[in-house]
Amino acid sequence: MAVAVFSVFPVVNKLRELLPTVNFIEVQETDPSPLYTAEIILADYDKVGPHIHKLQNIKWLQATWAGIDFLKRYIDIKNPPKFIVTRISGQNLGQMMAEYVVANVVFQERNYFEVRENQKKSFWNSGPYVYNFRSISELTIGVLGIGSIGTVIGKTLKYLGATVYGYGRRESLSLENEEYQHISQYFNTANLKEILSKVDYVVNVLPSTPETNDILGNGILENCKGRNTVFINVGRGNVIKDAEIIRALKEKWISAAILDVIEKEPLSEDSPLWKLDNVFITPHISGSSRAHDIAQQFKTNYERYQQNQPLIYQVDYERGY
């Protein structure tokens, strides 16, 4: 069976290594025709998007990213395509994002960006400003979104001693369940304000769906007031508008923001966000779709596909991710 591959990631050689008997056809911009006849496609959403209505034989599209926002530009969400779409997710992406969160919490708590600036001035700062810090074990951290990525983030923070609060859509969660044992308390839409008022860090991992649009907007961050809460966004920029983040910082509802995703990417050059000292902006790189991870996940799904088993990380249009 031929698999059409249409991606900027150098994934084809990895795929051929992992699945030597499969015929992978590398699709070129100049000739997208292999897409139209393929049963299985592995592709970046932005590459395959414009062709989505011309795919005749497709049964399964394995994407190379986690978020399906881009795909939504090309499909009608109320009348979605009939073929299976699987996205990239899971342990590797979760691990990368967990590392991002941990590293940024440490740098934030210890003022290490300023230590770096001090270094440029040959200044050995040995005052309380640098030694009076909190370790992760002294922090309460709210993780908004408790899917596969949020779980790895939450478990890692818990391992490091943090008190982890979880937020999701479900009404309740069995916290005695092995999967949720890292969560000390669970909150949902009805008590979003409450979790915000109780945590030192808010880590957003929620996907972009109609329900999460602006979920941290409209002044709700005022509930963080007095806690010096830091907002970390590794999920999607739809949860809060840039102007609202600036407002929350100005009003001191939150003390800092670490933003891997923002309202509209790339962030426009004239955005005031760039210049705020208590904002760290990373260009959507907390997790990265690496060729070998993509290939590995494709292999897992390909083998399940061959055996008629359900594929992992299937997109569910009703949930919106």
Next chain:
Amino acid sequence: MAVAVFSVFPVVNKLRELLPTVNFIEVQETDPSPLYTAEIILADYDKVGPHIHKLQNIKWLQATWAGIDFLKRYIDIKNPPKFIVTRISGQNLGQMMAEYVVANVVFQERNYFEVRENQKKSFWNSGPYVYNFRSISELTIGVLGIGSIGTVIGKTLKYLGATVYGYGRRESLSLENEEYQHISQYFNTANLKEILSKVDYVVNVLPSTPETNDILGNGILENCKGRNTVFINVGRGNVIKDAEIIRALKEKWISAAILDVIEKEPLSEDSPLWKLDNVFITPHISGSSRAHDIAQQFKTNYERYQQNQPLIYQVDYERGY
């Protein structure tokens, strides 16, 4: 029983909270006399050091730091004082240092100091330079020094998926032992070159002893050549001279250095180390003796002392720490 406390850390109130029946006497610079009659002293080494030979009744000195280098200025190591000295160590210090190591590995692997510089220029860098990074699970990390601090660092890195190599003085280590299960391979003095040649990161946690003096000096880092090894020093600056670090970077034996400790602290203003882009200097703050940690450890030891049990983290002059 009276306990004399002589420290810059605001530890006395915490001690009184934890041990309300004990009489803590706060010693002032202007009147050190309570030291001379106390049986138990809790003190910073540099504070108590000049008085060390006038302590008449002392049976136990609980220090507020981990390293005893400072104490050695005031005692004859071959004829050390007869009283017990306990140092600060253990889980909390280990955790803080583990956080430091993890955060710095992530920032190093992902070029986040440069991402921060890009932010100042309003530059959204979305090229391979920022998304082609390694996660910790893809790294092999050598931990030099496998005591209580090195163990917390090693276990944390292992939890995050790293392959951890250990280095110590002992000839061999039972790696099946619960305590060492995070260590994939063990190396000692006889094969220091070998561990250096096999790791992506070398994390030094060794204490300052005659045997560790210059242990990473004399060109031995040449064994890292070709691996782009990063050197992290959270232990003591005696293991390598500053000039040797500069040489190792220049010769590309190592690709970067993250230095919380250096040969002579504070680092002199005219040191060329300050200005090297691939060096991050922090002013001996990877772990911090915080008042509540010191008080907590004092409490543990005080209760053991009352019950004639061995105290934890006793200084052993023969070992040198």
